[in-house]
Amino acid sequence: MQCLSKLLLAAVAMAAVPAAMAAERAYPNVGKPLAQAEIQRFDRMIGPEGKELPVGHGTVKEGAELFVKRCEVCHGKTGRNGIVRRLMVGKPGEPYKGSFYGQEMNGPSYYPYPTITWDYINRAMPASNPGTLTPNEVYALTAYIYYENGIIKENDVMDEKTLLKVQMPNKDGFVPAKPVYPPDPKWPSWY
Numbered sequence: 469m470q471c472l473s474k475l476l477l478a479a480v481a482m483a484a485v486p487a488a489m490a491a492e493r494a495y496p497n498v499g500k501p502l503a504q505a506e507i508q509r510f511d512r513m514i515g516p517e518g519k520e521l522p523v524g525h526g527t528v529k530e531g532a533e534l535f536v537k538r539c540e541v542c543h544g545k546t547g548r549n550g551i552v553r554r555l556m557v558g559k560p561g562e563p564y565k566g567s568f569y570g571q572e573m574n575g576p577s578y579y580p581y582p583t584i585t586w587d588y589i590n591r592a593m594p595a596s597n598p599g600t601l602t603p604n605e606v607y608a609l610t611a612y613i614y615y616e617n618g619i620i621k622e623n624d625v626m627d628e629k630t631l632l633k634v635q636m637p638n639k640d641g642f643v644p645a646k647p648v649y650p651p652d653p654k655w656p657s658w659y
């Protein structure tokens with residue numbers, strides 16, 4: 469009998485555990501489920517083929533004007549010598565080809581696909597207020613940055629089709645990673 473009551477006690481205790489966990493998980497005043505439209509605002513990755521690119525267009529001139537208003541504060545005039553270490557403009561005609569950790573690495577001329585700049589700006593910039601640019605503004609800023617990097621011409625217009633045709637200067641500079649063991653000591657430990 470004593471044995472049975474112990475068993476019963478154990479069963480009650482086990483049943484109580486999920487109930488207690490459920491009670492703990494219910495944070496009454498924290499967060500709320502996201503609406504479908506809100507989830508879609510985060511779900512906006514643009515892949516290398518650009519299938520997800522929205523319709524829109526922008527010119528180098530429009531991008532230059534926007535850059536002064538929304539980007540110069542961190543990235544400096546014309547994307548050079550800003551307070552942000554990441555360079556926006558490298559040496560036009562001489563794209564950076566060193567390692568990913570090089571101080572001279574500058575994204576837009578380094579990226580292998582033309583859509584990366586668009587995607588990055590669209591999701592992450594301006595860093596102080598990301599997600600606030602319209603598709604046309606992102607096309608214009610991309611055009612401007614590619615122009616400053618010597619990748620497109622001054623009168624080239626960027627839209628969901630022309631962007632895909634941009635020839636990235638470092639597109640063949642990426643090689644599949646080969647695992648090396650033991651790790652090469654010249655790489656940072658977190659590589």
Ligand code: HEC
Pocket residue numbers: 535538539540541542543552554555556573574575576585588589593594595596609
């Ligand atoms: C408040 C400061 C701030 C503003 C304003 C800002 N950025 Fe940035 N930007 C950053 C920082 C910080 C990084 C580096 C982020 C990182 O490396 O994780 C960055 C990185 C970038 C990069 C990637 C460079 C690379 O090397 O890969 C691009 C492209 C870029 N910004 C574009 C823009 C554009 C276009 C605007 C204007 C719409 C803008 N940023 C406005 C802070 C800013």
